[in-house]
Amino acid sequence: MRVSDWYKSCALVACYEGEDEAAKAAEAAAAAAVAADDVKAPEGFTPDQQKKFNDAVATERRKQEAKYRKELEKTEGTYKELLANSKSLTEKERQTLQDNLETIQGQLRSKEQQAAQEKKELEVSYQGKLTAAEKRAQEAETRWRDSTVLRGLQDAAVEHEAYSSSQVVTILKSMTRLVEKVDANGKGTGQFDVMVDFxxxxxxxxxxxxxSKTPTEAVKRMTEIPEFQNLFRKNVVSGVGGNSAIGGLTPGSNGRIDVRNLTHDQYLKVRAENPELLGLRPNGRR
Structure with missing residues (x-):
């Protein structure tokens, strides 16, 4: 007989030759087992008669349960064989067989086995949900850390008049971390400071x-280092001396440069080469 002959239509449960008889027998056995539980002893039985009656009912129930289990095991074996050896099954037919097999295997399990199986399934489900929750929490913490660091660096860049705060952030971000504050006993407080390893x-x-500097301290120090001075407005402005030692600082209305915006090296160079910008007399003049 061809495998396709076992399937009458897509709307029916996949079956094999003789399945109807096995199913009917299994159902009959189950019905008999249930009926055995419902059998009532006649009133007026003596204790000895009651015991014999109960033993007889229990024996019959065990017979029916054994018969029912045997039919299920037979059906289980047939389904396994079909799944393993039938090459012409469609995907839908194979899935139907698999679903039926799992149903039968569930019926064959003892109460203890069923409880263990359900526990295992719950554990797998719980572990999956726990892993997903931990992943979401980790992603949320990462976003919070990144945004806190970004905000601290951006605020410092704006405070010190950077042309582009994103440039300053790009330079400092890899050096920046969150450091948890501690109380007098050295225990974490749950509050964090943004610190730059500069x-x-x-x-x-x-x-x-x-x-180790705060973002404000780190950016302020950048304004004093020649290689970074072109990133800040107070060091680089349109006007005189764009490539000079003063980094393009524009003299004020009095024609002088504010020495507070100069590094020590810049001050010495300007004093030697352009003392008038500092309000000093040029060399050789009195």
Whole structure:
């Protein structure tokens, strides 16, 4: 017999030859088992008669349950064989067989096995939900950390008049982290400071050192370092000396430069080359 002969239409449950008889037998066995539970002993039975009656009913129930289980095991084996060996099954037919097989396997499990199976399924479901929740929490924390760092750097860049705050953020972001505040006992408070691990040079020795600065302190220090000065308006403006030691600083209305905007090296160079911008007399003049 061809496998396709076992299927009458797509609307029917997939079956095999003899399935109707097996199903009917299984149903009859189940009905008999239920009926056995409903059998009532006649009134007036002596304790001994009642015991014999109960034993007989229990024996019959076990027979029916055994018969029912045997029919289910037979059906289970047939379904497994069909799934393993039938090459001509359509995807829909194969899925129908698989669904029926799982239903039968569920019926064959003992109460303990069924409880264990349900527990396992719940654990898998719970673990999946827990993993998804942890992932969402991690993503939310990452977004919060990134936005907190970004806001701190952007505010500092605006405070120090950067031409483009995004440029300053790009330079400092990889150096920036959140540091949790601690109380007097050294325990975390749940509050965080934005700190920048800023590479700098020791003012005395000239050696490279790693410093820890707030975003405002880090950006302010950038305004004092020649390689970064072109990023800030107070150091680079349209006007005189765009490529000079003063980095393009424009003299004020009195023709002088505000020395507060100069680094020490800039001040020395301007004093030597353009002392008039500092309100000093040029060299050689009295």
């Amino acid at each position: 590479p700098d040079k020791d003012a005395t020795t000239g050696q490279s050192v790693m410093t």
